[in-house]
Amino acid sequence: MNRTRQTAIAAAIFITGCALPILAQSQTGDPLAALLNEVHQLRLTMERAATTAPEMQLLGARLRVQNERVSTASRDVAAIRREIDDVSDVKARVKADEAKLEDAVAIEVDPTRRRQIVQEQVQMKERAEQLSARDQQLRARETELSSYLAGEQTQWMELNRRLDELEREIARRLK
Numbered sequence: 001m002n003r004t005r006q007t008a009i010a011a012a013i014f015i016t017g018c019a020l021p022i023l024a025q026s027q028t029g030d031p032l033a034a035l036l037n038e039v040h041q042l043r044l045t046m047e048r049a050a051t052t053a054p055e056m057q058l059l060g061a062r063l064r065v066q067n068e069r070v071s072t073a074s075r076d077v078a079a080i081r082r083e084i085d086d087v088s089d090v091k092a093r094v095k096a097d098e099a100k101l102e103d104a105v106a107i108e109v110d111p112t113r114r115r116q117i118v119q120e121q122v123q124m125k126e127r128a129e130q131l132s133a134r135d136q137q138l139r140a141r142e143t144e145l146s147s148y149l150a151g152e153q154t155q156w157m158e159l160n161r162r163l164d165e166l167e168r169e170i171a172r173r174l175k
Helices: 002-027 031-107 111-174
Strands: none
Touching: 031 111
16 A cells, blocks of 8 residues: 555656646747756656655655554453453352352361361462462553553554655645
């Protein structure tokens, strides 16, 4: 798309450069003056194209790199959110298992089995604490990655704005 845009701009510059001399020639009767005017206009057009094309290419390249950064950051945020969802699901299952074990302890009469259930409860609580700690780590990382993504998106928008300004400047030059 950027290559098409650059080609269209270059074609517009070339056409304008060619059309201006024809208009100038029709207004003057002197063919030598018309030819000089045509050469002058062509030179001006070539100078404009020579200064604008590299700037557009550079901005286009920066925009592509920035777009890749935004895409990578978006994928990272999505991955961390999936991991948070997975941890939340496991936490819910562990909490449900804890409730079942609590009920089992309340109704168990065999002391040996009761000790086993209490031991399982201790392990479940430890697992729940580990999951909570992991959840907090993931949420902190999500906040960090979201901030990074917002910064990258801001840079992308700035580059896009500069490219739009350059396009408007080219259009203004052609008028």
